[in-house]
Amino acid sequence: MATFDVSVEDKVKILVVDDLPSQHMVLRSVLDGPDQEVVSVSSGREALKAVLQEEFAVILLDVNMPDMNGFETASMLRSYRPTASTPIIFVTAYADDAEMARGYSLGAVDYISSPVVPEILSAKVRVFVQMFCMNRELRVRAEQREALARAEAQRASADEARQRADFLSHVSHLLTRSLDVQTTLNRILETSVPALADLACVYLEVDGDVTPPTSLRYGPAVRALIDPARGQEIDAIAPLGRFYKLAKQTLDRGESLICRSEAERVFGWPAGGEDEQHSVKFEELRFHLVLSGAERKAVLCFGVVRCDESRQPAPVVTEFVSRASIALENAFLFSALRDEDRRKNEFLAMLAHELRNPLAPISNAVSVMRSAEPGDSKMMKWATQIIGNQLGHMVRIVDDLLDVSRIARGTVALKREPVHLRTVVERAIETSRPHFANRSQAFSCEQKEDDVVIEGDVVRLTQVVANLLNNASKFTPPGGHISLSTGFSGGSAVVTVIDDGEGIDPKLLPRVFDLFAQGDSALDRAQGGLGIGLTLARHLTELHGGSIRCWSRGRGRGAKFTVELPAACAADKPTPVANVLPLRRKRDVRVLVVDDSVASTESLKIFLELHGYEVQCTHDGVSALALAKEFEPRIAILDIGLPGMNGYEVARAIRADDSLRDCLLIAVSGYGQDEDRRKSRSAGIDHHLIKPADLTSLVELISTHMMHEGTGAEDQGRPAGI
Known part of the structure; x- marks a missing residue:
C-alpha cells in the first residue's frame, strides 16, 4: 500500500482578544513557545477579522471591552461556521454566577480570573492546543485516506478501461484479419464467449432468405447445465422457434431487444420442441441489430446464464456490436466485389x-x-x-455493350410518344422469330387487348420484349415451347413470357437481372450471349416507370418473366404513316467520302457507285477541304477520328464555305455517345451514324434528302417496310 507524508504546521495559533496592551504582554509571555504562537488583537471587530484569515486552536477573550464586549464577540464567533466549535476562554477580573452562566451559554469552555496564574493558564490552554493538533492530524489522515481511495479507484478504473480497450483492440484485430463472411461470423462468436455472454448466435438474412444459424458458441456455464442422463447433448443445442420470432422483432424495431421472461425457451433441443425441460435456462437474452440493409440483415444474440459483474459492461457490448457490424459489412462487400x-x-x-x-x-x-x-x-x-x-x-x-455503358452513366434518352402495345409486341416477335426457327421451337402469342397505349420509346420497348423472347429461346432446348401473352390491369400493360426450358437455380434467382449474371455454362457455350440482355430489359423498363419480375420453380422447370408498364386504353387507333422510299436516283449527285481507313473508304465508294452516285474519296481533313472546294459535293460522309483535322473541324469549315453551305453532312463514326452526337450537331453535321452503318439505310437517307431538295427521282418510290 502506498504511504503519504503527513505535513503538520509547526506552530499552533492562539488568539488573544483584550483592550489592554499590558494584558497582551502577560499572556504572550505565558503562552508563547516553540509549538505555539500568540496572535493579539485589541477589539472584538479585529478578532472577527483575524478568524477570517487564520485558524486558531483556542481564543482567550476579555469580557469587558469597549464598543463590543466579550459576550457580543463570542456570539458573533459562534455564528461563524469555522469558529462555531473553537474553544473560547473568558478572561475577566470579576465574574459572578449570572455572568458565568451567560458566558457558558455562549459556548465558553472556561473562565480565568485576572490577574492570571501562569501555570493554570498554560495548563488549560495546552489541553485545547493538544486537542486541536489531534483533530488536525485526524483530518489530514482522513484526507490522505480519501486521496488513497480515490487513487485506488482511479487505478482500478484505469485497469478496467485498459482491459476493455485491450479486449476491443483484440476484437478489431481479429475481425479485420479475414474478409470471408463465414470466418468473420465465427470470429464474432468466438470473441464474444465468454467475455460478453455464455452463449452467442447470429441470425442472418441474405436476399430475403434466412441462413440457418449453424454457427453457435457456448461457454462453461452452458456446459454445466447439460444433463447427459436426460439425453441432452451439448453439440445438439440449436435455436428454437422463439429465437426466430425475437430476431424478427429486433429487425422490425431497429433496436436491441432484451428477453427475460421467456429466456428459458429460446435455445434447446429441436427434437423436444419448445418444452421447458428440453431447453437451456438463461436468465437473460439480448438481441442486438448488426445489419439492417435491404439485401442483408443480421442480429447477434447473447445469452447469459447468470447476470453478474464478471461480464463486460454495456458500453463495451455496444462497441463490440458496432465493430462486429463493420467487420461483417466489410466481409459482405468484399464478397460482392469478388463476385x-x-x-x-x-x-x-x-x-x-x-x-x-x-x-x-x-x-x-x-x-x-x-x-x-x-x-x-x-x-x-x-x-x-x-x-x-x-x-x-x-x-x-x-x-448491347453501348447500351450498358449508357445505362451505367445514366445517359439513356427516351423518345416518348404514344405507342400501341400490339405494335411493340409484333416488332419484338418479328425480331426474335429467326431464333425460334433456328432452334425448331414452338411459339404462341395471345394478345387480349387491342387498344392498350403506352407513353414510351417504341424502339426501347421493342428491345425489352425482344430481349425476353431471345432469352427464353436461348435457354429452351430445340423442340421446346415459348409463349407470350399481353393484358391490361390496374392501369398497367402486362407482358408475360413463359418457357419450358432450363429454368433458373433458386440461388441465381435474386441476381438474374444483375449485370453479367449467368448460371453455370458448359464450355461449349451452346446458349451464347453476354449475360446483359436481362439487365438492359430491367433498366429500360424502369426508365419507363415500369417493373419486371421473374419466377422459376428450379432447374429444368422453365421460367416466367412479367413486365408491367404504365398504360391506358385508347378508343381510337393511330393511323400508320408509310415512309416513302425512292427506287432510283440521279447519277449526277456527287458524294465526298472522308475516312482514314482505306478499306472502309473504298468499300463505301464501290457501294455508292453501284447505286448511281458519283463518289470521290480522301483520307484526312486537310485534303478533304481542298477536294471539297474542287469537287463541290452535294453529300459529304465524314469520319470523326481523322488525322490532322477531326471530323468536327472539317464540318465547321465546310459550313463556313458559301459554295458548300447546302451540302448534306453525315458523320459515320465509332464514337456514338450522346456527347458525340451533341458535338456533331454543334459542328453543323446533319446526321450521326454509328460504325458499321447500315449501308442500305445510308442510301435511303441520302435519297430522301435529295428528293426533298428537288434534285428529283424518276419515281417517288414505294412505301418502306417497318
Missing part, C-alpha cells in the same frame, strides 16, 4: 468467345471468295450472305 470481379472476368471471356464466333465464318467466307473462280456468282452470293449475317451479329453485340 463482381469473377462475373467481369467471365463476361470478358464470353465477350471474346462471342466475338470470335462470327469472326470465324467471316474469315472462312473470305478464304472461299479468294479461292473461288472469277465470276462464280453462286459462291459470291453465299459468301456475302455469310459475312452479312455474322456482321449483323457483331453489331448487335456492340450495340
Whole structure:
C-alpha cells in the first residue's frame, strides 16, 4: 500500500482578544513557545477579522471591552461556521454566577480570573492546543485516506478501461484479419464467449432468405447445465422457434431487444420442441441489430446464464456490436466485389468467345471468295450472305455493350410518344422469330387487348420484349415451347413470357437481372450471349416507370418473366404513316467520302457507285477541304477520328464555305455517345451514324434528302417496310 507524508504546521495559533496592551504582554509571555504562537488583537471587530484569515486552536477573550464586549464577540464567533466549535476562554477580573452562566451559554469552555496564574493558564490552554493538533492530524489522515481511495479507484478504473480497450483492440484485430463472411461470423462468436455472454448466435438474412444459424458458441456455464442422463447433448443445442420470432422483432424495431421472461425457451433441443425441460435456462437474452440493409440483415444474440459483474459492461457490448457490424459489412462487400470481379472476368471471356464466333465464318467466307473462280456468282452470293449475317451479329453485340455503358452513366434518352402495345409486341416477335426457327421451337402469342397505349420509346420497348423472347429461346432446348401473352390491369400493360426450358437455380434467382449474371455454362457455350440482355430489359423498363419480375420453380422447370408498364386504353387507333422510299436516283449527285481507313473508304465508294452516285474519296481533313472546294459535293460522309483535322473541324469549315453551305453532312463514326452526337450537331453535321452503318439505310437517307431538295427521282418510290 502506498504511504503519504503527513505535513503538520509547526506552530499552533492562539488568539488573544483584550483592550489592554499590558494584558497582551502577560499572556504572550505565558503562552508563547516553540509549538505555539500568540496572535493579539485589541477589539472584538479585529478578532472577527483575524478568524477570517487564520485558524486558531483556542481564543482567550476579555469580557469587558469597549464598543463590543466579550459576550457580543463570542456570539458573533459562534455564528461563524469555522469558529462555531473553537474553544473560547473568558478572561475577566470579576465574574459572578449570572455572568458565568451567560458566558457558558455562549459556548465558553472556561473562565480565568485576572490577574492570571501562569501555570493554570498554560495548563488549560495546552489541553485545547493538544486537542486541536489531534483533530488536525485526524483530518489530514482522513484526507490522505480519501486521496488513497480515490487513487485506488482511479487505478482500478484505469485497469478496467485498459482491459476493455485491450479486449476491443483484440476484437478489431481479429475481425479485420479475414474478409470471408463465414470466418468473420465465427470470429464474432468466438470473441464474444465468454467475455460478453455464455452463449452467442447470429441470425442472418441474405436476399430475403434466412441462413440457418449453424454457427453457435457456448461457454462453461452452458456446459454445466447439460444433463447427459436426460439425453441432452451439448453439440445438439440449436435455436428454437422463439429465437426466430425475437430476431424478427429486433429487425422490425431497429433496436436491441432484451428477453427475460421467456429466456428459458429460446435455445434447446429441436427434437423436444419448445418444452421447458428440453431447453437451456438463461436468465437473460439480448438481441442486438448488426445489419439492417435491404439485401442483408443480421442480429447477434447473447445469452447469459447468470447476470453478474464478471461480464463486460454495456458500453463495451455496444462497441463490440458496432465493430462486429463493420467487420461483417466489410466481409459482405468484399464478397460482392469478388463476385463482381469473377462475373467481369467471365463476361470478358464470353465477350471474346462471342466475338470470335462470327469472326470465324467471316474469315472462312473470305478464304472461299479468294479461292473461288472469277465470276462464280453462286459462291459470291453465299459468301456475302455469310459475312452479312455474322456482321449483323457483331453489331448487335456492340450495340448491347453501348447500351450498358449508357445505362451505367445514366445517359439513356427516351423518345416518348404514344405507342400501341400490339405494335411493340409484333416488332419484338418479328425480331426474335429467326431464333425460334433456328432452334425448331414452338411459339404462341395471345394478345387480349387491342387498344392498350403506352407513353414510351417504341424502339426501347421493342428491345425489352425482344430481349425476353431471345432469352427464353436461348435457354429452351430445340423442340421446346415459348409463349407470350399481353393484358391490361390496374392501369398497367402486362407482358408475360413463359418457357419450358432450363429454368433458373433458386440461388441465381435474386441476381438474374444483375449485370453479367449467368448460371453455370458448359464450355461449349451452346446458349451464347453476354449475360446483359436481362439487365438492359430491367433498366429500360424502369426508365419507363415500369417493373419486371421473374419466377422459376428450379432447374429444368422453365421460367416466367412479367413486365408491367404504365398504360391506358385508347378508343381510337393511330393511323400508320408509310415512309416513302425512292427506287432510283440521279447519277449526277456527287458524294465526298472522308475516312482514314482505306478499306472502309473504298468499300463505301464501290457501294455508292453501284447505286448511281458519283463518289470521290480522301483520307484526312486537310485534303478533304481542298477536294471539297474542287469537287463541290452535294453529300459529304465524314469520319470523326481523322488525322490532322477531326471530323468536327472539317464540318465547321465546310459550313463556313458559301459554295458548300447546302451540302448534306453525315458523320459515320465509332464514337456514338450522346456527347458525340451533341458535338456533331454543334459542328453543323446533319446526321450521326454509328460504325458499321447500315449501308442500305445510308442510301435511303441520302435519297430522301435529295428528293426533298428537288434534285428529283424518276419515281417517288414505294412505301418502306417497318
